[in-house]
Amino acid sequence: MHVFLAVGQVLIMVLAARRLGLWLNHSRWNFEKQSLQWALEISFGWILLWLVVSLLSALSLVSVLSMAGLFIALSFIACWELFKDFRISDRAKSSMKNLVETQQGPILILVLYGVWIVLCSALPATTRDELIYHLEIPKRMLEAGGSRLFFLDNIYAYFPQMGEMLMLFHYATGGEVAAKLLHGVAGSMVALALYGFSHRWVNKRYAFWGVLLFLSIPSVMVTMSWAYVDLIFTLYAFLALVAICQYDETHDLKWIILSGLLAGASTAVKYTGYQLSILFVIMILLQRVLSREGRILSALAGFLLAWIPFALIYPLRNYLVTGWPLYPFQVGSWGLDPLLNWDPERARLYLGWLGQFGTPLGSGSFLPTLLSPVLVFIWARFNEPEFYEGVIGPAFLLLPLVLWRMKKPFVVRFLMIFSIFFLFSWALTTKQARFLFPVLPVLCFLLMFGLSRSKIPLIHGVVMIAIFWGFYSGAQEVLVRDPVPYWAGAESRQDYLRRQLPHYEALRQVSERLGEQDRLYLVNMKNYGYFLDCPWRSDFVFERYSLDRELKAYPFVKTLEVFFRQRGISHLLVDEEFIRRPVAGMEPQALSVFEKYLVGYTRLIYRHRHFSLYELVR
Numbered sequence: 020m021h022v023f024l025a026v027g028q029v030l031i032m033v034l035a036a037r038r039l040g041l042w043l044n045h046s047r048w049n050f051e052k053q054s055l056q057w058a059l060e061i062s063f064g065w066i067l068l069w070l071v072v073s074l075l076s077a078l079s080l081v082s083v084l085s086m087a088g089l090f091i092a093l094s095f096i097a098c099w100e101l102f103k104d105f106r107i108s109d110r111a112k113s114s115m116k117n118l119v120e121t122q123q124g125p126i127l128i129l130v131l132y133g134v135w136i137v138l139c140s141a142l143p144a145t146t147r148d149e150l151i152y153h154l155e156i157p158k159r160m161l162e163a164g165g166s167r168l169f170f171l172d173n174i175y176a177y178f179p180q181m182g183e184m185l186m187l188f189h190y191a192t193g194g195e196v197a198a199k200l201l202h203g204v205a206g207s208m209v210a211l212a213l214y215g216f217s218h219r220w221v222n223k224r225y226a227f228w229g230v231l232l233f234l235s236i237p238s239v240m241v242t243m244s245w246a247y248v249d250l251i252f253t254l255y256a257f258l259a260l261v262a263i264c265q266y267d268e269t270h271d272l273k274w275i276i277l278s279g280l281l282a283g284a285s286t287a288v289k290y291t292g293y294q295l296s297i298l299f300v301i302m303i304l305l306q307r308v309l310s311r312e313g314r315i316l317s318a319l320a321g322f323l324l325a326w327i328p329f330a331l332i333y334p335l336r337n338y339l340v341t342g343w344p345l346y347p348f349q350v351g352s353w354g355l356d357p358l359l360n361w362d363p364e365r366a367r368l369y370l371g372w373l374g375q376f377g378t379p380l381g382s383g384s385f386l387p388t389l390l391s392p393v394l395v396f397i398w399a400r401f402n403e404p405e406f407y408e409g410v411i412g413p414a415f416l417l418l419p420l421v422l423w424r425m426k427k428p429f430v431v432r433f434l435m436i437f438s439i440f441f442l443f444s445w446a447l448t449t450k451q452a453r454f455l456f457p458v459l460p461v462l463c464f465l466l467m468f469g470l471s472r473s474k475i476p477l478i479h480g481v482v483m484i485a486i487f488w489g490f491y492s493g494a495q496e497v498l499v500r501d502p503v504p505y506w507a508g509a510e511s512r513q514d515y516l517r518r519q520l521p522h523y524e525a526l527r528q529v530s531e532r533l534g535e536q537d538r539l540y541l542v543n544m545k546n547y548g549y550f551l552d553c554p555w556r557s558d559f560v561f562e563r564y565s566l567d568r569e570l571k572a573y574p575f576v577k578t579l580e581v582f583f584r585q586r587g588i589s590h591l592l593v594d595e596e597f598i599r600r601p602v603a604g605m606e607p608q609a610l611s612v613f614e615k616y617l618v619g620y621t622r623l624i625y626r627h628r629h630f631s632l633y634e635l636v637r
Contacts (some may be wrong), residue, residue, distance in 0.1 A: 021194060021196060022137065022140075022196055023199040024193065024194075024330060025140075025193045025194055025196035025200055026137060026200065026391075027191065028090075028189070028192060028193035028197045029197055029200045029201065030190065031089075031090075031097045032068075032095055032189070033061060033092065033099070033102055034096075034097035034100045035064065035094070035096045035097040035100065035203060035535065036060075036063075036064025036065055037057065037060045037061050037100060038064070038096050038097065038100035039063065039068070039096065039234075040059070040060030040061055040062065040063030040064040040066035040067075041060055043063045043064070043066075043067060044059070044060060044063055047273060048262075048273065048277050049082075049220065050215060050261075050265070050268055051216070051217055051429065052214075052215035052216070052218055052219060053181070054211045054212070054214050054218075055211070055214075055216055055261070056215070056259065057208075057211060057216025058208045058209075058211045058212035058215065058254065059103045059212075059258055060461070061208055062208065062254055062255060062258060062281070062284070065181075065185060065251075066181075066284055068185060068188065069181045069184045069185055069287070069438065070082055070095075070182075070368040071089065072086075072185070072187060072188050072302030073166075073180075074088075075089075075165070076160060076166040076184065077163045077165065077166060077606045079165035080164070080165065081160055081161060081162075081163045081164055081165045081187065081191075082161070082164060082191075083161065083515050084189050086161075086187075086188055086191035086192050087191070087192060089188065090188075090192040090193075091628050093407065098177070101286055112401055112413075114268060119606065125227045125230075125231055128154040128231060128490075129230075129234075129614075131293065131521050131563075132234060132401060133207075135494070136200075136203045136243050136244050137200070138502075139205075139243070139244030139497055140196055140200045140203060140244040141196055141197040141242070141506070142500075142502050142505060142506075142515070143195070143501075143505075143512050143515055143516050143519075144199065144245075144246060145516065145519045145520055146245055146547070147547075148209060148245075148247065148248075148546070149199075149245060149246045149247070149549070150545075150548070150549040151173070151175065151545075151546050151547060151548060151549070151559075152173075152175040152178075152183075153182065153198075153245075153246045153247055153248060153590060154172075154190065154195065154198060154241070154246045154549050155173070155175075155185060155200070155360070155548050155549040156173070156175065156176050156183050156187075156206075156327065157183050157184075157187035157190045157191075158190065158549060159176075159548075160183075160187055161187060161191055161479060168169045168295035169186065169582065171358055171359060171360055171560065172360045172556050172557055172559055173546075173559055174347040174361060174559050174560065175348070175371075175546070175559070177334045177337050177340070177341060177346045177347065178290060178333075179190050179287050179288055179289060179290060179292070180287075180333065181248075181251070181284065181287040181288045182247075182248030182251045182252075182288050183288075184203055184271070185201055185251070185343060186198040186246060188421070188616075189201050189486060191555075193433075193581055195246070198246045199244055199245060199246045200244075201248075201251075202242065202243060202245055202246060202247050202248070202250055202251065202290045203243045203244055203250075203255075204252040205251040205254050205524070206242075206243045206250040207251075207522060208241060209250060209253050209254050209257060209460055210230045210233055210234055210259055212228065212254065212258060212261065212460070212533060213226075213229060213230055213257070213463060213464065214226050214229070214230050214459045215234055216261050216264075216460075216464060217229045217230075217411070217463075217464050217467060217468075219432050220428070220430070220468055221467055221471040221473065222433075223241075225467040225468075225470060225471045226467065227405065228467060228470075228482075228483075229464055229466070229467035229487070230463075231486050232414065232467070232485070232486050232489075233460055233463045234483075235457060235487070235489030235490045236410075236411055236412055236414045236450045236459060236489055236493075237401075237411070237412060237489055237492040237493040237494065237496060238401075238409035238410055238453055238456075239456065239493075240489065240490065240494075241401070241409075241493050241496050241497065242453060242600055244466070244497075247287050247453075248289060249289075249437070249453045249454075249456050249492055249576035250456065251288050252285055252288040252289045252291070252292065252457065253456040253457045253459070254455070254461070255281045255282070255284045255285040255288065255292075255294055256281075256282070256285050256292070256457035257460045257461070258281045259277075259278045259279075259281035259282040260278075260299070260302075260434075260461065262275070262277040262278035262281060263275070263278045263299065263302060263303060263306065263440045264279070264430050264434070265277075265431065266306075266318070267364075267429065267430065267433065270314075272314075272317060272318070272321050275303065275318050275321040275322050275325075276322070276324070276325045276537055277325070278299065278303075278322060278323045278325075279321060279323060279325030279326040279327070280320035280325040280326070281297050281320070281326065282295065282296045282326050282330075283296075283326040283327070283328065283329030283330045284326060284329055284527045286326075286329060286330040286333075287329050287330075287332060287333060289310040290345065290348075291419070291448075291449075291454060292330075294444060294448065295441075295457060296326060296330065298437070298441060298444060299322070299324065299471060300319065300323075301360070301440065302433070302436070302437055302440070303318050303319060303345075304319070305433075305436065306376065306433060309429075309433075317602045320391050327476060338353070338578065340356070341355060341356050341359055342354050342355045342356050344353055346359075346361075347361055347366055347369060348366055348369070348370060349363050349366040349367070353635065355560050358532060359557070360558065360565065360573070361489070365560070365561060365564060368560075368561060369560050369561075373448075373449045374405070374448070374449065374450075374558070375405075376404050376405075376449055376450040376451050376556040377391050377394070377395065377404075377405065377407045377451075377452075378507060380496075388446050388450075389446075389544070390448070391407075391445075391446045391450050392442040392445070392446050393409050393416070393454060393512040394407075395450070395455065396411050396412065396413050396414075396415055396416050397413050397489070399411060399413075399452055401496055404451075406451075407449050407450055407451060407452045407598055408452060409451060409452025409453050410492060410496075411452055411455060411459070411626070412485055412488065412489050412492070413485065414466065414481070414482055414485035414486075414489075415466060416465065417478060417481065418462065418465055418466055418469065419467065420478065421469025421470055421472075421473050421478060422435065422465065422468075422469045423545075425469065425472060427458070427468075429523075430501075431465065431468055433463060434464065435465060435579070437458075437461065438458055438462060439583070440462075441457070442455075442458065445458075446595035456630060464480065470482060471622030476595065484529045487599060500518075500519060501518075502515075512532070516550075520547070521628070521630075522544055522545050522547055522594075522630065523547075523559065525544075525592065525625075525627045525628075525630035525632070526544070526547060526550040526592075526628050527550060528625055528627065528632070529551060529553065529590075529592055529625075530550065530551055530553060532590075532624070532625065532632070533553040534553060535553065535554065536589075536592070537553050537564075537589045537590055538553075538554045538555065538556065538586070538587050538588050538589050539551070539553055539554065539555040539588070539589070539590045539591070539593070540555065540556050540557060540583060540586065540588040540590070540591050540599065541555060541556070541558070541562075541592050542557075542562070542591060542592065542593040542594065543563060543593070543594040543597040543598055544557070544592050544593075544594055544630070545562075546559060546562070556586055563598075563605070565582075566582070567605065567609060568614075569604070570584050570605075570606075570608075570609035570612055570613070571606070571609065574609060574612050575612065576612055576615050576616045576619060578612070579612065579613065579616040580616070580620055583635060588635060589635055590632060590633065590634050590635065591632070592630065592631070592632050592633075592635040593617075593630070593631050593633065594629060594630055595629045595630070595631055596629035597610060597629075598610060598613070617633060620635060621633035621634060621635055621636060622634045
């Protein structure tokens with residue numbers, strides 16, 4: 020039943036977001052295709068909802084009660100939208116009827132796809148970033164009543180938070196499933212925008228298959244049901260790019276302003292929005308030069324003036340709270356707040372670690388980096404950082420073949436250049452498959468544009484096979500977890516989580532045994548704080564960093580006694596198998612000191628497999 024309630028809550032929010040978007044837009048920006056317009060209006064509505072929830076959070080007014088009140092108000096707006104102002108033109112109705120009659124196969128695939136995403140969203144959250152970041156931060160903010168400084172250890176609490184604020188609202192009013200469904204809705208909006216944009220340049224059949232190609236990308240299909248923000252980011256990035264293309268056609272400066280606004284919103288979702296915005300500026304300059312229309316300064320001014328208000332929100336907050344505008348990444352010589360469990364050395368190591376994605380262990384970085392824009396499409400795997408930690412599929416390698424020597428309009432050439440620049444910048448930064456999401460709708464459009472003008476039937480067949488292979492691969496990545504018993508009601512939430520996460524049972528037991536007066540310290544426990552209901556501390560990204568540093572400088576039992584007492588720790592939860600590993604575990608001398616501390620200063624009160632809970636007794 021909670022799944023149906025979550026679906027209903029999300030649908031109400033989509034209607035409310037569209038109505039809010041209509042009010043904000045007020046006919047300033049109107050796309051020719053209705054599907055593209057709907058995606059824009061809903062994205063506008065989400066911006067307003069983010070700002071409202073952020074204001075409540077800053078005022079420490081976030082609670083289940085306040086979110087419920089906001090939900091009731093938005094429900095009235097949704098009803099207004101549905102029963103009073105929701106209108107579809109006769110032309111749009113005729114187009115939709117024709118689409119249903121001529122594209123029954125693809126529409127059936129989309130319906131089944133939607134059911135699949137709802138089923139996957141109903142599964143308990145088990146992915147790393149959900150448990151330490153995208154669900155954990157909204158949960159803690161809801162408990163604390165707002166965004167005051169209480170995340171001393173969790174560096175992800177200082178990333179841009181537009182996505183998390185939207186999830187906070189959905190989590191508070193619709194539960195975990197609603198928060199996860201938000202990402203699926205964002206992916207659906209990207210598909211809607213892709214269809215509207217593509218239909219201007221190719222017929223409905225190819226526009227529809229372009230949508231199916233995007234949705235069948237295994238990494239997209241799998242993450243659609245996660246509480247992630249990558250598809251929210253992709254929505255704003257793609258709409259910003261479409262607005263730049265619209266400016267080239269109309270020469271109306273209002274489209275550049277829209278692009279700047281949407282690009283600014285993308286920076287409020289992910290730090291990579293700043294990198295993408297630089298690329299947008301380069302593309303605007305290139306567009307003005309290639310078109311020989313001039314107006315370079317006015318175009319740049321329009322983009323930047325709309326971009327700056329959104330782009331500065333989180334760097335300004337981080338500077339005031341932490342001392343670093345782009346915390347946890349060190350920029351310049353600003354000093355860091357001493358209360359935070361972070362330092363320049365870890366910032367440097369973190370940046371280096373992010374740059375190692377897509378680099379097989381033991382190999383140099385130059386050749387993998389040089390080849391990564393090709394290898395990511397053919398040599399990628401789920402859950403393996405050295406293989407891009409995701410799967411895109413090889414279909415896009417057909418692009419040079421279908422576009423070569425073809426007469427192309429300016430928009431196609433423009434998007435080809437954008438795609439090359441994007442792939443180049445991606446290769447030089449974090450080479451994760453999901454960081455490619457913003458360019459994937461563009462690649463889908465380019466491939467379908469080429470296919471629509473190709474006279475080689477074999478290529479069409481290869482793309483169709485790639486689409487069905489993508490659906491199969493995405494489904495297999497979920498089915499390997501054996502979710503059917505949970506879906507069928509034969510398995511409880513706790514039993515499912517025990518199967519998927521070795522750490523879960525120990526974390527659950529800790530939450531039952533410890534209260535608000537206790538303070539837990541995690542040692543190599545993955546920091547899955549989402550399952551903990553008691554106060555806790557730990558190092559992030561580099562677990563045991565502080566502990567190892569202290570023991571390396573002062574290898575004495577007294578060092579640990581002081582270390583935990585200064586942090587007010589009452590209990591330790593330790594993965595004892597991990598700390599004894601030859602490679603990633605503690606150094607022999609440090610391990611010996613730590614074991615002596617456990618014997619002399621703690622009492623074992625619970626053990627599950629190799630996870631042990633100790634109470635400090637001195």
